[in-house]
Amino acid sequence: MNRDFFDDEIEQSSGGDNKEQSSIWTPSMNFQAQYSYAYPKKPKRKKLFILLLLAFMLIVGMVLTLNSLYGKGWLENLLTTDERTQIVIPIQDKPVLESDYFDEETGKYTPQGIAKAVMPSVVSILVYEQGMLLVPSSQGSGIILTENGYIITNAHVVENATRGIKVILFNEEEYQAEIVGYDSKTDLAVIKINAENLTPAVMGNSDQLEIGEEIVALGSPAGLYGSLTKGVVSGLDRMIKTEIENIEMNCIQIDAAINPGNSGGALVNMYGQVVGISSSKFASELYDGIGFAISINAARPILEELISEGYIKGRVRIGITFHEVSDASAEIYETEPGLYIAAIDESCDIANSGLAIDDTITHINGYKVTNAEDVDVAIEGKKPGDMITATVFRQSVIGESETFEITFLLMEDISSRIPQSDD
Numbered sequence: 001m002n003r004d005f006f007d008d009e010i011e012q013s014s015g016g017d018n019k020e021q022s023s024i025w026t027p028s029m030n031f032q033a034q035y036s037y038a039y040p041k042k043p044k045r046k047k048l049f050i051l052l053l054l055a056f057m058l059i060v061g062m063v064l065t066l067n068s069l070y071g072k073g074w075l076e077n078l079l080t081t082d083e084r085t086q087i088v089i090p091i092q093d094k095p096v097l098e099s100d101y102f103d104e105e106t107g108k109y110t111p112q113g114i115a116k117a118v119m120p121s122v123v124s125i126l127v128y129e130q131g132m133l134l135v136p137s138s139q140g141s142g143i144i145l146t147e148n149g150y151i152i153t154n155a156h157v158v159e160n161a162t163r164g165i166k167v168i169l170f171n172e173e174e175y176q177a178e179i180v181g182y183d184s185k186t187d188l189a190v191i192k193i194n195a196e197n198l199t200p201a202v203m204g205n206s207d208q209l210e211i212g213e214e215i216v217a218l219g220s221p222a223g224l225y226g227s228l229t230k231g232v233v234s235g236l237d238r239m240i241k242t243e244i245e246n247i248e249m250n251c252i253q254i255d256a257a258i259n260p261g262n263s264g265g266a267l268v269n270m271y272g273q274v275v276g277i278s279s280s281k282f283a284s285e286l287y288d289g290i291g292f293a294i295s296i297n298a299a300r301p302i303l304e305e306l307i308s309e310g311y312i313k314g315r316v317r318i319g320i321t322f323h324e325v326s327d328a329s330a331e332i333y334e335t336e337p338g339l340y341i342a343a344i345d346e347s348c349d350i351a352n353s354g355l356a357i358d359d360t361i362t363h364i365n366g367y368k369v370t371n372a373e374d375v376d377v378a379i380e381g382k383k384p385g386d387m388i389t390a391t392v393f394r395q396s397v398i399g400e401s402e403t404f405e406i407t408f409l410l411m412e413d414i415s416s417r418i419p420q421s422d423d
Contacts, residue, residue, distance in 0.1 A: 108270040114216045115228050117272045120170045121201035122265055124220040125153055128163035141219035141265030143201050143274060149193040152303060153264030154279050155182040158189050167193050181306035186249055187279050188299055190306045201266060204273025206295035209233050217256045217278055219265025231256030240292055250298035252276045258291030267293035316384050317413040319348025324371045325360065336393040337370045338362035353406035355392060363391040384412035
């Protein structure tokens with residue numbers, strides 16, 4: 001063995017007493033002997049070490065350069081012998097075949113074609129409320145209306161956005177959105193993002209739908225963005241209202257799955273046209289296979305006014321909360337049928353009419369009223385500021401009763417108007 005790998009000074013310093021130190025060579029011993037400041041260094045070995053270090057750095061630099069230029073497999077290919085056969089399996093994108101997306105005979109899209117054509121116009125919406133740290137409180141869908149960022153959705157998706165709204169496009173770009181206007185009674189809303197060159201959806205004529213016609217629903221149920229469900233039109237002109245609001249909306253009944261998260265998404269015919277706005281608020285957990293979408297023809301004037309005004313102008317409100325008392329219920333409770341008053345809005349004129357909680361309104365403008373539909377008929381065509389007469393039945397705790405009339409002014413319904421900031 002070459003004695004250059006041992007250091008006599010180490011052997012001498014040990015005095016030969018420690019056989020482990022004097023006879024067994026280790027790299028650490030060599031390093032300490034060769035390069036420790038405690039011992040003199042040999043100039044030739046120092047130059048050799050520097051040259052080797054520079055060569056090593058040069059090789060590493062070449063390897064890194066080749067990796068960046070040719071990828072990590074260049075070295076394996078270089079070392080491959082002739083005995084090894086290389087087979088490269090090509091992976092290609094799915095070809096775009098018109099027959100896969102479009103039926104030339106009928107002029108309709110296939111479901112794949114609908115996804116390709118319309119999905120870029122559907123967005124996912126995340127809503128954030130105060131007190132919910134970094135976690136969205138609810139989620140829904142939306143439909144791009146214009147290239148410059150107006151988006152259609154449901155009112156119940158965005159009306160509780162006290163912290164903010166985030167919109168995620170099909171290409172996964174994210175934007176902060178502002179509410180342009182919403183109407184809780186019809187469950188419609190418009191929001192806007194600061195973006196350009198978006199892909200707006202094509203709106204269709206929902207009056208041309210037929211029962212049995214195929215349709216597709218696009219949206220983000222349960223946060224599963226970019227989902228598609230397919231079905232048929234099960235019914236048309238379904239006048240549906242929510243359990244809370246009294247206004248009915250013309251809805252399309254479908255059997256395609258509509259779940260929370262689909263709300264505000266697009267109902268599309270097979271021509272790629274949006275014919276409805278999906279709304280889980282009009283559905284019920286008690287039924288399976290019955291979904292509803294607000295027809296685009298019914299939604300159009302409301303959406304246009306939300307954009308231009310921020311709320312629905314000219315809509316009237318009385319200012320009362322009531323329980324419906326039918327004729328049969330009135331007999332059971334030995335009272336008069338009508339609207340049993342549960343609350344009165346102090347900001348409305350009816351609060352100054354003498355009406356009190358626990359009274360029952362039996363007639364409005366001479367028309368018998370026992371439910372919300374009767375009220376709509378009684379004040380149909382009326383405007384804010386019109387004078388209304390109502391007949392009131394009042395029963396005291398001792399069983400005495402009286403009937404009298406009150407008059408009050410109808411108020412403008414601005415409950416969905418977004419408050420303007422002072423800035």
